Amino acid sequence: MAIITLTTDFGLKDHFVGSLKGTIYKELPDAKIVDISHYISPFNIHECAYVLENSYKNFPEGSIHIVGVDAEPTPENKHIALLIDGHYFIVANNGIIGLITSERKPEKVVEINIPNPDYGSFPVLDVFVKVACHIARGGTLEVVGKPFDALKDLREFTPIVSDNGNKIIGSVIYIDNYGNVVTNIHKKFFDAYRKGRDFELTARSTKISRIHNKYSDIINYDLDKEHRRGAGDLLALFNSAHYIELAIYKSDLNTVGGASTLLGLEFRDTVTVTFE
Structure with missing residues (x-):
């Protein structure tokens, strides 16, 4: 069955x-x-x-x-x-x-x-x-x-490229149970325009210049514990679906808050990537 x-x-x-x-x-x-x-x-x-x-x-x-x-x-x-x-x-x-x-x-x-x-x-x-x-x-x-041959397209899942390929204008498409903010910028799309360049990701007043592959990548285990970044710190990563996600490491949306509440981001809000 x-x-x-x-x-x-x-x-x-x-x-x-x-x-x-x-x-x-x-x-x-x-x-x-x-x-x-x-x-x-x-x-x-x-x-x-x-x-x-x-x-x-x-x-x-x-x-x-x-x-x-x-x-x-x-x-x-x-x-x-x-x-x-x-x-x-x-x-x-x-x-x-x-x-x-x-x-x-x-x-x-x-x-x-x-x-x-x-x-x-x-x-x-x-x-x-x-x-x-x-x-x-x-x-x-x-x-x-x-x-049937009249399937509707899903709008807003494709980011906009501007400034002659130097900027990607994306948006928030999903907020998960942890308050993590998922954007519509897929890794393949990001890599196609990055071309090895440095970048700056902007979400409201927050700016990030590094994207991790997993949550714990935020921790530098070569440093003493008191000098490491960790729980409560903001990071960007390519999530399991390969979209850029903003997260607060080990956050709890119901207590201290998550990336969505702490950054003030909601569905359809703008997130931009500028290549340098």
């Missing part, structure tokens, strides 16, 4: 997530359901795209990913099902899938058109679950929809 994953902005206070799982189990008692996240910020398709892109690839091919963010159907927000990189995605055509399709061409895309759809206020349950269960039973995409 294929794995079915759930990524939503539903939270866990209400009945929504439980209803999804119960309906799946009623259809497929042996189903394997994995929660990726139910704490996507409400209707934040950029945040959802980042989480989805960096989680789906860790599942086996054939996995089915239900994406319940901004899923209400409208003439401009159609329901689609896709086969990409060996994985199935059931999602609204609102741009969420754009981060994945920017790197990989879909093998199949259909606009969902199931018989007698119940388009109520809970389309993830009424439509997406039905499609997921169909696929999990071995069904094909052709049965649930017709070919």
Whole structure:
């Protein structure tokens, strides 16, 4: 039985997530359901795209990913099902899938058109679950929809290059549980314009001239402990998804704060890299 994953902005206070799982189990008692996240910020398709892109690839091919963010159907927000990189995605055509399709061409895309759809206020349950269960039973995409070729792009994931290639203007796309700030500047993009030059990264009034590969790189173990940088200090690094991230080493967003609160950075705020 294929794995079915759930990524939503539903939270866990209400009945929504439980209803999804119960309906799946009623259809497929042996189903394997994995929660990726139910704490996507409400209707934040950029945040959802980042989480989805960096989680789906860790599942086996054939996995089915239900994406319940901004899923209400409208003439401009159609329901689609896709086969990409060996994985199935059931999602609204609102741009969420754009981060994945920017790197990989879909093998199949259909606009969902199931018989007698119940388009109520809970389309993830009424439509997406039905499609997921169909696929999990071995069904094909052709049965649930017709070919679709109007995928929406995801805006704001590509930084702007200015000053004849001497400056990258990026933005904050995600803030994690630690308050770490993830930008849309990917290592490949950064390296393509750096060309071995020195640089200065600016976020509000903060300036950084070094990017690490892991959090503990901030510590110089050749120095005595009292002279080292460490917990509570700011650093920039290429995170596990290879995007530039700003972090406070060993921070706690709920007590001392994280990079987002201490630097005053929020979703869509500007981060720039200037090459010298």
